[in-house]
Amino acid sequence: xxxxxxxxxxxxxxxxxxxxxxxxxxxxxxxxxxxxxxxxxxxxxxxxxxxxxxxxxxxxxxxxxxxxxxxxxxxxxxxxxxxxxxxxxxxxxxxxxxxxxxxxxxxxxxxxxxxxxxxxxxxxxxxxxxxxxxxxxxxxxxxxxxxxxxxxxxxxxxxxxxxxxxxxxxxxxxxxxxxxxxxxxxxxxxxx
Ligand code: GRF
Numbered sequence: 001x002x003x004x005x006x007x008x009x010x011x012x013x014x015x016x017x018x019x020x021x022x023x024x025x026x027x028x029x030x031x032x033x034x035x036x037x038x039x040x041x042x043x044x045x046x047x048x049x050x051x052x053x054x055x056x057x058x059x060x061x062x063x064x065x066x067x068x069x070x071x072x073x074x075x076x077x078x079x080x081x082x083x084x085x086x087x088x089x090x091x092x093x094x095x096x097x098x099x100x101x102x103x104x105x106x107x108x109x110x111x112x113x114x115x116x117x118x119x120x121x122x123x124x125x126x127x128x129x130x131x132x133x134x135x136x137x138x139x140x141x142x143x144x145x146x147x148x149x150x151x152x153x154x155x156x157x158x159x160x161x162x163x164x165x166x167x168x169x170x171x172x173x174x175x176x177x178x179x180x181x182x183x184x185x186x187x188x189x190x191x192x
Contacts (some may be wrong), residue, residue, distance in 0.1 A: 007036045008085040008189060011078075013092035014042050018049015019174060020090035020111055020181055025056050027182035034189045038082045041075055043094050065094060072100040079104060089143065090181065098145040108143035109188065111181050113173050115155055116141055120148035125169040128160060136160050136169055138177045140184035154184035 010028070012021050021040060028037045040053035045062025053060045061078060065071050071094075079087065089096075089110040101108060114124035116139040128136045137157040142150035156179065158172045 007034060009038045009083050010035045010185075011039045011041055011082065011084045011087050012037060012053075013087060013089045014040060014047055014049040015044050015091055015093040016047050016049065017091065018047060018052055020177055021049045022052055023178035024088060024090065024181060024185075025053070025058070027185075033182075034186060035086075038084060039078065041078065043071060043092070049091075068094070068097060072097060076100065076103055086185075087143075088181070088185070095147060096143065101143065101145055107188070109153070109184070110141055110143050110148070110150075111177050111184075112139050112141065112148050113170070113177065115139060115157060116148060116152055125166045125173065129164065129166060129169065133160055136173055138173050138180055140181055153188050154180050156180050 010024070012024055014021050025037055027033050028035050037058050039059040039061060040050060042050050042060075042062045043065040045064060047062065050060045050062055059082070063071055063074055085106055087104065087106070087108040089108065096108070112124070114120075114128065115135065115137040119127050125136060135157045137155055139152050139155040141148070141152045144150040156176045158176055160169060164172070
């Protein structure tokens with residue numbers, strides 16, 4: 001991939017609410033942002049986030065996930081057609097196959113609600129509280145064929161208070177997610 005100055009074309013993949021997508025859209029509109037969000041893809045055609053992307057005049061594709069290989073085949077076509085440089089997973093709840101990752105052959109980033117390498121997979125906050133951890137947090141990392149295991153680009157901690165429950169912690173970490181995803185993209189692109 002050639003080095004910046006051209007803005008990179010981004011596709012954001014979501015499955016639901018899309019609050020991280022919102023934060024990325026907000027960032028992309030800043031004068032100095034390094035990205036242009038060209039499309040939003042969801043495995044769930046009813047995802048709330050798609051409505052917001054549509055309102056923001058971003059192309060949206062809600063593609064029913066009947067089987068992984070069909071879904072991925074269609075999505076790869078879209079990525080190619082729209083000349084996408086980077087895919088950003090933001091609350092995308094499906095695991096992409098190795099074949100998809102290889103065929104796309106450009107960077108895929110993900111935001112994960114834990115301090116990786118701790119708590120890969122689901123129910124991160126529940127596990128952190130159960131283990132009486134002092135800190136939780138969020139990580140932006142490169143996607144590889146091994147789940148939540150690619151190189152961490154940026155992470156930020158939040159303190160877990162004794163009074164925190166899963167819901168409270170989720171809210172605190174989500175705020176941090178919104179803050180670090182744009183920063184991580186900046187960092188990633190300026191270090192290419
Ligand atoms: C976020 O906590 C993300 O890290 C996780 O799923 C949640 C999605 O939230 N994988 P949203 O759709 O971005 O609001």
